Amino acid sequence: MKQYIYITTLLMILLIVACDNGEEEAFQNEARDLEINDLIDLASNNIGLEYFKLPSSLDSIPQDPNNPITSEKILLGRLLFHETAIGINPKSPVAIQTYSCASCHNAKAGFQACMIQGLGDGGQGFGVNGEGRILNPNYSVTMVDAQAIRTPSALNTAYQKNMLWNGQFGATGVNVGTEAAWTADTPKEVNLLGFEGVETQAIAGLTVHRMGLDNNFIQNTGYRILFDAAFPDVNPIERYSIKNAGLAIAAYERIIVANQSPFQLWLHGDKSAMTLEQKEGAVLFLGKAGCVDCHNGPALNDMDFHALGTKDLYQETVIQTFHTAPTNGEIKGRGGFTGVSTDDYKFKTPQLYNLKDSPFYGHGGSFRSVEEVIRYKNEAIAENENVPTDALSDKFVPLNLTNDEIALLAEFIENGLYDPNLMRYQPNSLPSGFCTPNNDAASRADTGCN
Numbered sequence: 492m493k494q495y496i497y498i499t500t501l502l503m504i505l506l507i508v509a510c511d512n513g514e515e516e517a518f519q520n521e522a523r524d525l526e527i528n529d530l531i532d533l534a535s536n537n538i539g540l541e542y543f544k545l546p547s548s549l550d551s552i553p554q555d556p557n558n559p560i561t562s563e564k565i566l567l568g569r570l571l572f573h574e575t576a577i578g579i580n581p582k583s584p585v586a587i588q589t590y591s592c593a594s595c596h597n598a599k600a601g602f603q604a605c606m607i608q609g610l611g612d613g614g615q616g617f618g619v620n621g622e623g624r625i626l627n628p629n630y631s632v633t634m635v636d637a638q639a640i641r642t643p644s645a646l647n648t649a650y651q652k653n654m655l656w657n658g659q660f661g662a663t664g665v666n667v668g669t670e671a672a673w674t675a676d677t678p679k680e681v682n683l684l685g686f687e688g689v690e691t692q693a694i695a696g697l698t699v700h701r702m703g704l705d706n707n708f709i710q711n712t713g714y715r716i717l718f719d720a721a722f723p724d725v726n727p728i729e730r731y732s733i734k735n736a737g738l739a740i741a742a743y744e745r746i747i748v749a750n751q752s753p754f755q756l757w758l759h760g761d762k763s764a765m766t767l768e769q770k771e772g773a774v775l776f777l778g779k780a781g782c783v784d785c786h787n788g789p790a791l792n793d794m795d796f797h798a799l800g801t802k803d804l805y806q807e808t809v810i811q812t813f814h815t816a817p818t819n820g821e822i823k824g825r826g827g828f829t830g831v832s833t834d835d836y837k838f839k840t841p842q843l844y845n846l847k848d849s850p851f852y853g854h855g856g857s858f859r860s861v862e863e864v865i866r867y868k869n870e871a872i873a874e875n876e877n878v879p880t881d882a883l884s885d886k887f888v889p890l891n892l893t894n895d896e897i898a899l900l901a902e903f904i905e906n907g908l909y910d911p912n913l914m915r916y917q918p919n920s921l922p923s924g925f926c927t928p929n930n931d932a933a934s935r936a937d938t939g940c941n
Contacts, residue, residue: 658688
């Protein structure tokens with residue numbers, strides 16, 4: 492009997508402690524919620540939660556006024572973005588119709604490449620999330636289509652007026668006044684069409700990456716009907732063009748938003764969507780760490796450029812890179828485009844959602860985890876000796892974060908900003924019947940596509 496009373500008493504004590512712990516955690520969660528609200532008000536000049544919300548409907552997605560978003564354009568663009576049949580101009584016949592926009596911006600990799608460089612024409616294989624793509628043995632290192640800077644994300648691009656790390660694409664926004672740099676017979680000339688960055692990059696990219704639309708493709712795959720629906724007011728003689736293909740792809744890219752991430756769900760009213768640790772990380776992001784000074788708005792990126800002294804791709808010593816050299820204009824960042832010396836070594840603030848899907852960070856891919864990036868910024872010691880000290884951003888200063896704070900901040904960025912369902916943006920099949928994101932034999936084997 493005494494043993495029974497003892498066990499009962501012990502269980503009651505444990506229950507009371509559990510209740511107390513539950514109440515304490517609920518109290519902490521509520522306190523963090525209030526703190527995040529206050530910090531958001533401060534960061535948004537009292538606009539409040541709306542300032543950071545990604546849209547849940549097409550009506551509120553930023554659009555290029557010269558390329559209004561329609562459901563028909565989105566459908567066409569969604570298919571073209573993933574369509575390997577348009578890879579018709581490779582440097583070697585063995586790669587014809589084997590690559591797409593999604594080769595370097597695939598949904599499984601958070602619309603990045605899951606590699607230090609994306610490989611389009613001249614790559615083969617896919618792996619699980621894109622990490623298994625390698626150089627086609629029929630291609631030399633000088634032939635493969637790879638950019639001399641880490642592949643940026645196509646996620647949340649509706650919140651970028653100008654595209655690429657140096658912001659060179661787009662006739663509006665920060666590029667007003669840079670017309671002299673829109674060099675003829677280069678991709679930058681596409682700026683003369685007057686579109687914003689997403690549209691300009693999509694149009695230019697199709698040519699840069701050796702894609703095209705032939706008559707057989709338009710007439711025999713069902714794409715003619717899709718173009719007719721997307722561009723009913725365009726003369727049929729001009730309707731089935733690279734320009735309109737790019738505009739459709741841009742309309743699709745604009746609707747790719749990470750609005751199912753815990754932070755976004757929290758902003759839309761579900762206060763249980765984030766864990767207590769993620770909320771504490773959010774408090775640091777919005778407060779002590781000062782991340783929000785540059786990473787603000789719905790996509791957590793401003794449209795500014797900063798020199799943080801990180802390494803370039805040509806300085807990579809572990810992984811093979813292509814078309815990288817200290818003479819590449821890309822290493823000068825914004826200055827490589829504008830020609831203005833005070834812009835040298837400045838790179839555009841990247842968006843922060845789904846970063847862990849592609850574990851390379853910085854324009855040169857020199858970091859391999861979010862925590863590494865945070866530690867680098869916390870110490871504020873430039874790793875690239877070629878970047879002059881006087882060129883570094885005045886925001887590149889020590890943050891004085893503890894190890895525990897670094898871990899909490901990484902938890903918020905890695906998981907609080909992680910949308911687990913980006914595959915909703917990838918089509919199940921293509922009108923051509925080809926495989927996506929790649930259509931080479933190795934990729935088909937990796938993805939189980941026949």
